[in-house]
Amino acid sequence: MSIQLDVLDGTPAGPDRTPAGPDHGPHPDEGILQAFLDASLPPETAAQVDAHLAACEPCRHRVAALEALEGRVRERLEGVDASRPPLGRPDLDRARWEVRRRRASGRGRGMRRRSAAAAAGLILVAGGVAAAIPGSPLRSLFTGQTSPAGHEPAMVTSAAVDGLGEALPGMTGVAVGFRDARVDVVLEGVQPGTEVEMVIGTGDRVEVLAPEGAQFRAGTGSVVVELDRAGDVLVRIPPGPGTVVVRSGFRQLAQWSGGAFQFGEGVSAEPRSDGVRIQVPADAGGEEP
Secondary structure (H helix, E strand, C coil), X not given: CEECCCCCCCCCCHHXXXXXXXXXXXCCCHHHHHHHHCCCCCHHHHHHHHHHHHHCHHHHHHHHHHHHHHHHHHHHHHCCCCCCCCXXXXXXXXXXXXXXXXXXXXXXXCCCCCHHHHHHHHXXXXXXXXXXXXXXXXXXXXXXXXXXXXXXXEEECCCCCCXXXXXXXXXXXXXXXXXXXEEEEEXXXXXXXXXXXXXXXXXXXXXXXXXXXXXXXXXXXXXXXECCCCCCEEEEECCCCCEEEEEECCEEEXXXXXXXXXXXXXXXXXXXXXXXXXXXXXXXXXXXX
């Protein structure tokens, strides 16, 4: 198994680079900022990002740049000839996965990631123009269409959840499917030193297990875990294409993508035969002072 060590601190590159510190807190990475613009973050995380942006001018510049890029891409997409036949579902899945693979490969190398521009290049240049016609999941990213019903996280009762694989004593959990080849796992109330084990399992859904008493808000592509006591967390990842991101608040801890793990700054990681074990650092809450 390939274990790739990269830094995912999300700090702006270039002359606007501002180190995380007491004045700003940890900088949200571009994926978090994009999700903030898409209104797809859990309410608690969205509030933290909003508070951070109010105090951090470089991050506000990054958000403005993302909005400008999406505006240009939207203009390109609106000019697509809608009479062209759509690509088959496998082609759409491969296109979405390739965009995410390219984004993951650039993390931690000082590059200003441009998710909207990367998607536009793939759609408009690499033969995927038909994926941008009305009704396409790719088009909805840029045209402001609302998400289909069922994607918003909802509180679930962790005591009786079907579909989990092997049960573990003293733990409970949920299983969710991917949304656009991605699942975000957000840990709330996690204590420093907590271990999170990410393993490659079976099936086609991501399973998240936590100590009994934990509460889950889960929907397609998203799991928010509210921990009420100390205990380790287990994330089972299905084999094959897909991105799984684990965060504490808006601080990114680890990511599985393209057959490799990547880790946030200051996160210690221990490779295992079927995955990796990480330890939550002391400053992983991502809260503003």
